[in-house]
Amino acid sequence: MKENQYKQALQSALRLALDFLDRLDEDPVDVSLSYEELKSLWQWELPTEGMKPEAVVEEVNLSARPGLKLNQSGRFFSWVIGGSHPSAVAVDWLTAVWDQNAGLYAGTPSSSIVEEIAGSWLKQLLHLPEKASFAFVTGCQMANFVCINVARNHLFRQVGWDFETHGFYGAPKMRVICGDAKHNTITRALRMLGFGSEAVVNIPTDEKGTISVDALRQEFVRDSTSPTMVLLQAGEIHTGAFDDFKSIIPIAHQHNAWVHIDGAFGLWANANPKYAHYLEGAEDADSWATDGHKWLNVPYDSGFAFTAHPSSHFQAMTNNADYLSYNEQARDQYNWNPELSRRARGFTTYATIKELGVRGIADLVDRCCVHASAIVEGIGALPNALILSHPIINQGLLRFVHPNTPEDELSNDIFTLAVIEAINKTGEALFQPSTFKGRKCMRVSVSGWRTSDDDVHRTIAAARLAIEKVGRQVNEKN
Ligand SMILES: Cc1ncc(COP(=O)(O)O)c(C=O)c1O
The missing domain is CATH 3.40.640.10 (Type I PLP-dependent aspartate aminotransferase-like (Major domain))
Known part of the structure; x- marks a missing residue:
């Protein structure tokens, strides 16, 4: 039989993929390097000579990993971005191998x-x-x-x-x-x-x-x-x-x-x-x-x-x-x-529906809604937090109120953005700022299948620390 030229590259990919997934609970959800730092991780000159496929896989992984946000994590609440179920990821690999x-x-x-x-x-x-x-x-x-x-x-x-x-x-x-x-x-x-x-x-x-x-x-x-x-x-x-x-x-x-x-x-x-x-x-x-x-x-x-x-x-x-x-x-x-x-897009959808069944999909929907409520209410109950919109399903909105000038909406806008940045900097959870009906807010979007009660607790704890920290910084400035 002819030597399988894919084998080592695929084996490398499997090892690196499992390493990525194994670290989802520990690695920071956000990217911490700057644009310049991330750019410097890649080779920019057009390669003259080729290289072995498995070496390419290793190198791409090394260059890409620091610039990846952990969408797959249970604490990714930024935009409506879910993770991927195991069968779907595996079938997606097969889809690439089949190359139809x-x-x-x-x-x-x-x-x-x-x-x-x-x-x-x-x-x-x-x-x-x-x-x-x-x-x-x-x-x-x-x-x-x-x-x-x-x-x-x-x-x-x-x-x-x-x-x-x-x-x-x-x-x-x-x-x-x-x-x-x-x-x-x-x-x-x-x-x-x-x-x-x-x-x-x-x-x-x-x-x-x-x-x-x-x-x-x-x-x-x-x-x-x-x-x-x-x-x-x-x-x-x-x-x-x-x-x-x-x-x-x-x-x-x-x-x-x-x-x-x-x-x-x-x-x-x-x-x-x-x-x-x-x-x-x-x-x-x-x-x-x-x-x-x-x-x-x-x-x-x-x-x-x-x-x-x-x-x-x-x-x-x-x-x-x-x-x-x-x-x-x-x-x-x-x-x-x-x-x-x-x-061939149908395979991953087929696999996901097979993996979950009607019951599993209903459960996924419910879990995300319940977790979205728990996060919005948990953070909303912290000092200087305000619930702008309770989740109807899996989306909610929070705002943070300036400790010294709570009547001034402009300083509340600035305080809200500072708190979101501080939460994201902890690496514990990731949220996205937005503007809704003229006010800055933090969107809470729960769409990932991995989010657990523990992720919710970790997120609320990170938000508590971030609000306290930004509050202290505000007082130090004054
Ligand atoms: C209501 C709504 N419509 C359309 C889209 C666009 O979807 P996609 O990013 O998959 O193209 C989004 C994405 O967030 C959405 O929330």
Whole structure:
């Protein structure tokens, strides 16, 4: 047998990967080196000569490790970033070894079949219509892109305009209605799809970031005829709040509007009956976007687009060519996706759902919500801490109040940022600052499967020390 040229490189990768994972409880969650220091760890000159694969693996590991944030840790609460489940990581390695081009069935039958199965499982888990079409994409950005693309062409067809043939030139005006707290990836998807800001009507949102139903109704009174898409949200990025699908979707449908739901993480509330009421009515939408790499804890890149209009989805995305072979029976992914050549994304999702089962996924959702509440309430009970938003699901907001000038919101902003920095510097936990409704705040985002009660206690203890430390520094300055 020919010598296996992968063996030593893969063995090195396994050893280094296990070392990384074994140290997750001890290593600092944040990166402590500066940009200049991190840059200096890499070779910048173009290599003239090659080197042995296992040596490359060792060197890449050495250069990269100090600049890695520990997303996989149970104390990573910065952005909605999950870890990855063991079976999914291992299957992701296999996916790389198999190196399949999952653009079409003929390229790799197994990659196509596994997406068919995983797509059907996802629809069941997320309570979406059985007949919904789907696409496995790189993330929720592209899931929003695919859904809005399908929506645009479908809506134009409804008013007799064939967008696939004529494009925007001479097309009737289309309106996009969304909340002013929409995710930035919606704005970018719209931009990529030819909608400038003038096409967008931003509806005001409440203190949780959800759309005012009355204002939306008024907008349809103002203009009841333009082809319209309504972009709603399941899981506002700061508060985790849900738009009122039950009220809004029937209003939009009365006006033949297309309703899309960006549920990057919030759609997963449907995987646990305890939280599913937040999504009441969402099953009547026309499209849904979500992520695998957030709450399901599938490795990157993994997002899912679904639509209730398979023929419109197919028509908007299909991209056949003479040299490709179209399969009548099986799923050709390029008919649903924005890419042709692509990674075989279905395997990791399939593996994760197999590893957890419906019960394990429900438990994951619940655990994250319970831990988010425990962190927000635990830190919120500390001196100089203020809860801005109790978690509805797995997102909450805290603010820190200046010990000497608590009435001055500007010094509270500065104090909040200083406390977040001090917590992150401990290496015990990682949080992200943000601004919500004009005030600086600390986002508490719990999406990782590893977070335990112990992680919650360690985090609250680190926050206590950080608040005390920043408080002392403030007093020393005065
Ligand atoms: C509500 C919402 N929509 C869309 C996205 C974009 O998802 P991705 O980063 O997977 O493209 C995010 C990411 O945080 C999100 O929270």
